[in-house]
Amino acid sequence: MKVSLFITCISDIMFPNVGKNTVEILERLGCEVDFPTLQTCCGQPAYNSGYLEEAKGSMKQMIRAFKDAEYVVGPSGSCVGMIREYPHVFKGDSEWEKPAQELAAKTFELTQFIVDVLGVKDVGSTFKGKVTYHPSCHMTRILGVKDAPKILLQNVKGIEFVELPSGEDCCGFGGTFSVKKPEISAEMVKEKSRHVTETGAEYLVGGDMGCLMNIGGRMQREGKNVKVIHISEILNTHN
Amino acid sequence: MSLKLEDIPFEEGVQKGIENDFMRQAVSGAQGRFRAGRLKQAQELGNWEDWRKLGEEIRTHTVNHIDFYLHQLSEQVEKRGGHVYFAETAEEANSYIKQVIQTKNAKKIVKSKSMVTEEIGLNDALAETGTEVVESDLGEWILQLEGDHPSHIVTPALHKNKEQIRKTFAQKRGYTGSSEPEELAAFARKQLRSDFLQADVGITGCNFAIAESGTITLVTNEGNADMVWTVPDTLITVMGMERIVPTWEEMEVLVGLLTRSAVGQKLTSYITAYTGCREEDEIDGPNDYHLVIVDNGRSNALGTEFQAALHCIRCGSCINVCPVYRHIGGHAYNSVYPGPIGAVLTPVLDGYDDHKDLPYASSLCGACTEACPVRIPLHEMLVLHRQKIVENGDTPFAEKMMMKGVGMWGGSPFVYKMSTKLAHSALKPWTKDETIENGPGPLKAWTAVRNLAAPPKQSFRSWFENRKKDGEN
Amino acid sequence: MAVYNRDEFLNKLAAKLGRPRRTEGVVRPVWRVNPQYEVFKGMDQEELVDIFANQCEAIHTDFVRTDVAHLKNVLVDVIKSYGGESIILPKDPRNEIYGLPDCFNELQQDTNIHVWDYTIGKENEKIAERANIGITFSDITLAETATVTLFHNKHHGRSISLMPKNYIAIIPKSTLVPRMTQAAAIIHEKIEKGELVASCVSFISGPSNSADIEMNLIVGVHGPVKATYILVDE
Numbered sequence: 012m013k014v015s016l017f018i019t020c021i022s023d024i025m026f027p028n029v030g031k032n033t034v035e036i037l038e039r040l041g042c043e044v045d046f047p048t049l050q051t052c053c054g055q056p057a058y059n060s061g062y063l064e065e066a067k068g069s070m071k072q073m074i075r076a077f078k079d080a081e082y083v084v085g086p087s088g089s090c091v092g093m094i095r096e097y098p099h100v101f102k103g104d105s106e107w108e109k110p111a112q113e114l115a116a117k118t119f120e121l122t123q124f125i126v127d128v129l130g131v132k133d134v135g136s137t138f139k140g141k142v143t144y145h146p147s148c149h150m151t152r153i154l155g156v157k158d159a160p161k162i163l164l165q166n167v168k169g170i171e172f173v174e175l176p177s178g179e180d181c182c183g184f185g186g187t188f189s190v191k192k193p194e195i196s197a198e199m200v201k202e203k204s205r206h207v208t209e210t211g212a213e214y215l216v217g218g219d220m221g222c223l224m225n226i227g228g229r230m231q232r233e234g235k236n237v238k239v240i241h242i243s244e245i246l247n248t249h250n
Numbered sequence: 251m252s253l254k255l256e257d258i259p260f261e262e263g264v265q266k267g268i269e270n271d272f273m274r275q276a277v278s279g280a281q282g283r284f285r286a287g288r289l290k291q292a293q294e295l296g297n298w299e300d301w302r303k304l305g306e307e308i309r310t311h312t313v314n315h316i317d318f319y320l321h322q323l324s325e326q327v328e329k330r331g332g333h334v335y336f337a338e339t340a341e342e343a344n345s346y347i348k349q350v351i352q353t354k355n356a357k358k359i360v361k362s363k364s365m366v367t368e369e370i371g372l373n374d375a376l377a378e379t380g381t382e383v384v385e386s387d388l389g390e391w392i393l394q395l396e397g398d399h400p401s402h403i404v405t406p407a408l409h410k411n412k413e414q415i416r417k418t419f420a421q422k423r424g425y426t427g428s429s430e431p432e433e434l435a436a437f438a439r440k441q442l443r444s445d446f447l448q449a450d451v452g453i454t455g456c457n458f459a460i461a462e463s464g465t466i467t468l469v470t471n472e473g474n475a476d477m478v479w480t481v482p483d484t485l486i487t488v489m490g491m492e493r494i495v496p497t498w499e500e501m502e503v504l505v506g507l508l509t510r511s512a513v514g515q516k517l518t519s520y521i522t523a524y525t526g527c528r529e530e531d532e533i534d535g536p537n538d539y540h541l542v543i544v545d546n547g548r549s550n551a552l553g554t555e556f557q558a559a560l561h562c563i564r565c566g567s568c569i570n571v572c573p574v575y576r577h578i579g580g581h582a583y584n585s586v587y588p589g590p591i592g593a594v595l596t597p598v599l600d601g602y603d604d605h606k607d608l609p610y611a612s613s614l615c616g617a618c619t620e621a622c623p624v625r626i627p628l629h630e631m632l633v634l635h636r637q638k639i640v641e642n643g644d645t646p647f648a649e650k651m652m653m654k655g656v657g658m659w660g661g662s663p664f665v666y667k668m669s670t671k672l673a674h675s676a677l678k679p680w681t682k683d684e685t686i687e688n689g690p691g692p693l694k695a696w697t698a699v700r701n702l703a704a705p706p707k708q709s710f711r712s713w714f715e716n717r718k719k720d721g722e723n
Numbered sequence: 724m725a726v727y728n729r730d731e732f733l734n735k736l737a738a739k740l741g742r743p744r745r746t747e748g749v750v751r752p753v754w755r756v757n758p759q760y761e762v763f764k765g766m767d768q769e770e771l772v773d774i775f776a777n778q779c780e781a782i783h784t785d786f787v788r789t790d791v792a793h794l795k796n797v798l799v800d801v802i803k804s805y806g807g808e809s810i811i812l813p814k815d816p817r818n819e820i821y822g823l824p825d826c827f828n829e830l831q832q833d834t835n836i837h838v839w840d841y842t843i844g845k846e847n848e849k850i851a852e853r854a855n856i857g858i859t860f861s862d863i864t865l866a867e868t869a870t871v872t873l874f875h876n877k878h879h880g881r882s883i884s885l886m887p888k889n890y891i892a893i894i895p896k897s898t899l900v901p902r903m904t905q906a907a908a909i910i911h912e913k914i915e916k917g918e919l920v921a922s923c924v925s926f927i928s929g930p931s932n933s934a935d936i937e938m939n940l941i942v943g944v945h946g947p948v949k950a951t952y953i954l955v956d957e
Contacts, residue, residue, distance in 0.1 A: 016714075020666075023710045024673045025703060030710035046714045051666040057656050059614055061636025061645070065657025072661050148615035181573045185613025192610055193695035194264055198577040199613065200700060228700035231685070280938045300758040307754050314740070317733040318749040328724045330922070336732035346727075388944060389935035405935055412937050431936040435944055442945065447852065462911070463920045473885060473931035473946025479923075480881045481848065491736075496751045498914070502907035503759055513934070517868040517903070519782070520946065521926040522881075529922050531841045531877035533848060545732065552739035 012129075014042040015077055017085035017094070017118065020052040021220045022241075029220060032243035033086045033121055040129055049076035053093040058100070060187050070097055074110045082128065083118040086243050088150020089219045091120040095154060120150065121243060122218060126159040133166035138245045141171040143212035145203070145226065147219040148181050160218050160242055167245055173210045180206075184225040200229040207237055215239045253369060253585045253600045255399050260584065260607035267578035273401075273409040277576050280408055284570035287514015288621070295510075305507045305624040308500045309561035312492075316552070316560075319461040319494050320543060326464025330526025332539035340370035340546050347372065347453070347486055348379055350540055354484050356381050356450040360442075362468065362475035363387035364455025365403050365564060366490045366544055369586045369599075372453070384445045386474040388438055395422045401580030401588060404512050404566040409579055442474070452478035452536070456489035457564075458504055459541075462497045465525040466541070469505060471518045479524055485536035491543050492560040498523075504563055507623040511565035547599035555634055556598050561624045562591055568618035568628055574611055583608060590618035594631045602639060609635035652692070670709035677704055762867060763901035771866040771899045772954065778869035782929030783942050785951040786869075794893070794955055795826040798858075801951050802830060805889040808855040809835035811847075813879030817860045821893065821955070841877045851882035857947070859884050861894045863909065867902040868928050869952065875923040884927060890947035892927070894954045 014037055022029040037044050054069030073094065077083050085091045095118065097111035104111075125131050144164060151157050165172055183189065183199025190196075203226055207215050215230075215237050217223045227239030256263070267273065292298035312319060324334040337343035351359065359381055361367065373394075376383050385394040389407035393400060395418050400406030407415075412429040419425035419434065423441060427433045454475055458467040466487050468475040479485060495501045501523070509515045528535035551557050569575050569589030580588035585596040585605060593608040609632045612618075618628040639645060645653075659665050680686045680693075681704040689697040696702055737744035763774065772788070779786035789797040802810065807830060812818065818838070827836050837850045851857065859879070861871035871892040875881050884890055900906060903926065914920055931946030942948065 018710050020660075024670050025705050027706060027708060027710035027713055031713060034714070046711065048667075048711060048715075049663045051663055052656075052660040054660055057653055057660065059633060059636070060649070060653060061609075061633065061638075061640040062653040062657065063637050063640070065653050065660075068657045069660025072663065076663070148613070148617070152616035152620050179617070181613045181615035181617065183573070183613060185615065188610070188613045190692050190695040192264075193698060194261070194268060195574055195577060195611065196613070197699040198268055199573050202573075202577075224703055225700065228696075228702055231701045232687075232699065276937065283938060295758070295762070297758050297761070300756045303756050304754055304758060307752075307756075311752060315745065315749045317736045317740070318745040318747075320736075321729070321733055321746050324726050324729055328726055330919075331724060333724060334726045334729070336726075336728040338728070338732060338735075342728075386945070387935070388933045392935070405938070407935055408938070410936075412939075415936060431939040431941050434936055435933060435941040439944055443852075446945075463914050465920060465924075471931065472933045472935075472944040474944070476881060476885050476925070477945050480885060498907040498911045499904075500751075502903045506759075506903065516778070516781075517865075517870060517926065517928050519928050519931050521870075521903075521928075523920075523924040523926075525920055525922050527922070529877065532875070532880070532922060533839075533841060533844060533877075534875070534880040534882050535922055543732075545735075549736055549739050552736060553741050 012042045013081040014044050015080035015083050016044055016046045017050060017077070017083045017090070018046070019085055019087045019090040019220070021224070022086060025224070026220050026241065029086050029241045029243055032241070032247040036134060036243060036247050037084065040125065040131060040134065047076045047080065053090045055090065055093040056186055058093065067100065070100060071107065074107065074114050077114055078110070080117065082124065083114065084121055084124045085118070086121045086241060087219050088120045088147055088154045088156055089221060091118055092149040092153035094118045120154060120156055120218065122159040122163055123154070123156045126162055132162050134163060134246045136246050136248050137168040137250060138248045139169040139250070140214050141173060141212045142214045142216055142245065143173045143175045143207060143210045144178070145175055145182065145215060145217040145222060146178050147217055147222045150218050151179065163246060164216065164242065170245070173212055175210055176206050182222045182226050184222045186221065189225060200225055204229050204233060204235065208235060213238060216242050216245060218242050252604055253587070253596050254604045255581065255584050255586070258584070263582040263584050264578050267582035270579060272411055273579045274577065276408055276411065277579055280405065281570050281576055284514060288511055288567055288570070291510040291514055291516065301507060302623055302625050304503055306561065308495065308503060309624045312495055313557060313560045316492065316494070319496060320491060322461040323459050323464055323494060326462070327526055327541050330464050332464070332526040332541055334541045334543065336543050338545045343370050343488065343542050343544050343546070344372055344375035346542060348375060350484070350486060351376065351379055351381055351451055354450055356484070358445065358449045359383045359451045359453055360386050360445055360449040360478050360482065361453040362455065362470065362478045363390050363406070364453070364488060365586065366455055366488050367453065368400060370544060370546060372488065384442070386442050386446065386478060388435060388472055391438060391442065392418060395419070399581065402566060402569060403564055403587065409581070446477040446481050449482045451484045451486065452482040453486045453488065454478055456487050456493050457508065458501045459489055459494045460498055460501050460523070461494055463525055465523045467501050467505065467521065467523045469508060469518050470520050473520055476520055476522050479522070480534045483536055484538040486540045486542060488542045488544060491545050491548055508563050508565050511567040511621070511623040551598045556631060558626050559594050559598055559631060561626050562595065563624060565623060567621040567623060571617040571621045573615065573617070574613065583611065590628045594628055594635070597635055602642070602644065606639060606644065609639065667711070670711055673705040674707050759904040762904070766901065768896060768899055771901060772896065775864070775866040775869050775899065775954070778867065779952055782869050783932070784869060784929040786954070787951060788954045788956070790956040791821060794953065795822055795829065797953055798826045798891070799829045801891055801953065802856060805856050805949065807831060807834045809853065810856045810858060811837045811839070811851050811854040811883050811887060812858040813839045813883055815860055815879065839878055839880055839883065847880055848882050851880065851886040854887040856889045856891060857883040857887040858891045858893065861892050861898050863900060863906045864894050864898040865903050865906060865926070866899055870903070870926050870928040871952070872906050873925045873927065874921040875925070876921060881923050881925060884925065885946050888948050890930065890950045892950070892952050894952055896954060896956050
């Protein structure tokens with residue numbers, strides 16, 4: 012199966028390991044992975060800030076970049092969720108609506124792709140440690156992916172999985188929200204950090220680097236000893 | 251008539267909220283209980299998503315034909331002996347109500363809880379007539395004694411604790427009992443009973459008006475709205491124009507969605523459906539009935555992408571799941587309508603000038619949209635508001651410039667690729683141990699409370715390129 | 724009776740909706756999903772009684788089941804448990820059918836019984852306000868929510884079930900329906916046939932309550948503080 016990797020700008024620039032793990036997992040599952048280099052950002056920062064025209068520039072570029080892809084897979088519920096919104100954004104646009112629909116239909120979040128498209132529930136990885144999972148808002152509520160990440164995590168050998176209390180609560184990232192309304196965002200991430208600490212987990216896992224960068228940055232600032240990692244890291248560990 | 255409560259900057263209200271420990275604890279506890287109650291009810295029904303779809307369909311149809319149903323409603327109310335006044339503005343509504351009260355020479359008015367009367371500032375308008383106005387909902391009564399505003403559309407005094415309430419009762423009404431809720435409520439029952447019996451005029455809000463029969467449905471637990479409707483000879487109902495359903499059958503569906511979503515009850519203790527004046531030889535109920543139907547900016551939403559905001563049934567479930575509301579409380583929104591629905595509705599009713607911050611008071615987490623029993627896409631409407639503010643050119647200059655940059659960056663693979671190469675060195679001066687603790691410019695707000703992982707030397711794309719080359723060699 | 728400003732108000736709404744104003748011809752569609760008809764579908768009266776009885780507990784209401792022959796004794800007991808004193812009830816043909824006058828004979832001589840009498844006007848309300856107990860029959864009873872439905876009229880004021888401290892509802896088993904859906908359908912059909920709906924229809928589920936103080940549930944605010952539902956097998 013041919014898969015085009017949608018790396019997401021945040022992982023491309025800030026967290027390249029997420030991309031490396033994603034590539035290796037998909038290859039191990041028998042996919043042929045390519046990386047269309049014309050891809051940029053999904054457009055969400057501008058879109059959510061209300062800058063529709065600026066956002067559309069990015070979106071069109073993404074549509075062009077993945078025009079020939081069979082499947083597009085990205086390690087982020089939020090960014091994939093944005094692509095799934097493209098048809099809505101370009102509704103009534105005679106040139107772009109159809110290609111937007113085509114891209115949305117073939118784009119999947121990593122765990123969603125593994126479970127729903129490849130039909131795999133156990134990627135065969137081994138990971139020792141106590142792990143809790145933050146179900147990010149866009150992954151669960153925009154994209155509707157609730158079970159896939161948990162199914163994959165629970166099938167990892169050696170893992171001790173604990174539920175995160177009030178996991179469905181937003182961590183306060185919200186893209187530009189975190190710098191536009193920093194006081195509110197701060198209270199939200201403090202609360203999330205408290206909930207993570209309550210679990211006694213050594214690792215906080217999630218499927219969206221934006222949220223993890225926020226929670227991880229806060230926990231580090233608080234001197235908390237919790238490692239915050241993307242789910243692909245666990246799914247690509249075999250020790 | 252502005253919906254703004256206080257003349258302070260948004261950030262100041264936020265700060266006040268964040269520093270109010272009692273309020274935050276109370277709100278957090280209440281949200282937990284509300285949420286659990288709602289989910290339990292949804293689970294018991296089993297097919298909650300079907301119910302939400304039905305709710306959405308009913309609301310969509312009704313608002314799409316709002317002129318028809320309001321016409322029918324007014325005909326029916328008239329047939330049952332009532333007067334109907336259509337008020338385009340708050341001022342028109344208030345002056346009609348004042349006129350009714352002056353004609354009756356009323357000394358005392360009892361009111362049941364009504365958000366629309368808060369919205370139009372009815373109590374202030376009535377104060378000018380010298381008539382005593384008594385709020386009879388327990389929460390509203392507490393706030394009235396204190397001169398405070400509701401902070402939640404369903405439980406208005408959520409931000410008060412029982413000790414504060416005991417003090418208020420003692421100071422204002424000579425209460426000598428304890429701060430036990432039962433004792434406080436028993437005192438309120440006694441005090442308000444005499445108000446009910448003496449009142450010349452009653453004023454209620456409206457949960458759902460039923461077009462086919464001219465009926466007003468009131469949803470309460472305390473029984474105060476029933477007292478208001480039963481005793482005085484003159485009764486005035488004030489309704490937002492969109493609070494209407496075609497028939498009793500839709501009322502029934504929406505009442506069930508409302509009570510489950512608002513307070514996790516299958517039904518509240520009292521659902522009472524009143525139609526016009528009392529019949530001949532009936533004793534209870536009014537013999538002079540007035541229905542005031544208020545627009546006050548609602549029609550701004552008709553025919554626009556904000557129309558679904560008029561589908562709201564005021565259950566407050568979006569407020570009860572909102573993490574922003576949890577931390578800042580209702581007053582921080584500085585609008586009669588707080589929380590996600592407030593952030594959506596307030597600028598529709600009252601424009602952006604006084605409420606420009608509201609659409610940004612959300613992380614767009616979508617919890618509100620998921621909770622809404624009539625499927626209003628609340629978080630998407632917040633984005634739409636942001637688009638309007640951008641279109642109007644009302645965002646800060648620095649933000650405009652930055653977003654222009656973001657647009658160019660995302661639209662051009664070349665510029666984008668450059669950034670993947672430059673990010674590491676650009677932030678190097680602030681980086682220590684791969685972490686930024688005190689970032690420059692827009693990063694300052696971020697690093698005020700959390701660290702930022704610094705971009706590493708090699709981007710993913712460069713790694714992938716090398717890997718491919720290695721593979722080829 | 725008058726209607727003010729209707730035309731300009733509604734014309735404006737129609738204009739905003741981008742079409743001419745409509746005063747007729749709008750037909751309520753058949754909704755695409757109708758989960759309300761599926762709740763407790765096909766259940767018999769006995770199953771509904773169970774649901775009703777369970778829900779009574781959730782709404783802080785005492786539930787008693789009896790038959791017509793024993794209603795008298797049960798009612799006397801409940802009235803005594805509420806302290807007797809004074810009772811108000813509607814003028815309802817069911818009072819006699821179910822033997823209420825007989826029952827009242829069993830009570831202490833000084834128990835005040837007032838049957839609603841419209842000829843004495845507002846005095847009824849004053850009596851209701853002072854009464855210790857209000858008693859009514861349920862016209863339609865909703866199993867799901869343990870709700871009694873009352874259609875008020877000149878012989879039955881809203882005050883009776885609202886103002887006294889205690890409320891007793893007598894519920895003939897045959898009035899049980901699954902939920903409010905069925906009650907709404909009955910009322911809607913009557914309206915379609917041109918009948919006038921009662922000026923007040925109340926759906927009462929237990930005693931009054933409030934959670935306005937720190938979210939603590941307080942039972943008994945402006946309406947009754949206690950309630951008993953007596954289900955009568957016929």
